[in-house]
């Protein structure tokens with residue numbers, strides 16, 4: 001693993017690291033914020049999965065998460081959203097290919113050789129981070145924005161016991177029923193929709209739910225709200241009587257101004273679960 005940069009930040013360190021990934025078969029870059037407490041021993045960790053067109057960098061510089069994480073003594077991991085590089089398949093559309101991994105393991109050509117973001121975020125990166133940094137693997141939580149909110153919710157429901165809490169900002173909530181979803185799931189996983197179900201938060205909510213607290217915020221002025229389908233996930237949550245807080249925030253759009261506006265609430269929400277014994 002190679003250190004790209006390390007900057008003192010709020011008493012801790014904001015690092016960027018690069019490594020050769022066996023999951024994606026290419027070099028991957030991620031951001032990691034370690035609070036001051038990590039100098040004394042392992043700290044809880046909050047994963048932040050980003051949305052379409054993002055790298056590890058967008059949330060790291062625009063979400064305003066480090067201040068709240070420093071206050072709570074929590075580490076933050078910012079993975080990239082897809083494999084990248086010259087030998088990696090891509091598409092001219094912004095919502096397919098590089099920058100749009102959708103947190104799945106692709107089975108279809110030309111994506112299958114590298115687009116294995118599920119394995120990368122669920123298995124490889126957690127092991128790497130725990131090996132090299134003062135992270136407590138027993139205290140993990142996950143959040144994300146848009147496509148990353150979809151990733152956070154589906155990982156949390158598919159890996160019971162892994163994350164103590166899950167939250168999301170404007171998550172893609174029902175991708176099997178929206179153009180942010182059907183297009184990518186068809187490309188990456190093929191036409192057999194039975195392979196899509198584990199990657200749909202609404203379907204997973206109906207089938208298994210989540211054994212812990214959930215917090216979801218979406219802006220009422222989100223320009224993509226028809227693609228996000230928060231109402232479908234809300235109905236599934238109500239049907240299941242799942243512990244959850246869903247909020248529609250008046251006037252907020254899809255941008256990082258929205259994400260940063262509610263970041264304090266999300267970090268505090270996760271801190272409560274992460275510090276509960």
Ligand SMILES: N[C@@H](CCC(=O)N[C@@H](CS)C(=O)NCC(=O)O)C(=O)O
Nearest residue numbers: 051052053054058094146147255256
């Ligand atoms: N570029 C796309 C929108 C993509 C987009 O809004 N991406 C969100 C996540 S889904 C984002 O975080 N963009 C990067 C940023 O704001 O830093 C469009 O114009 O339709």
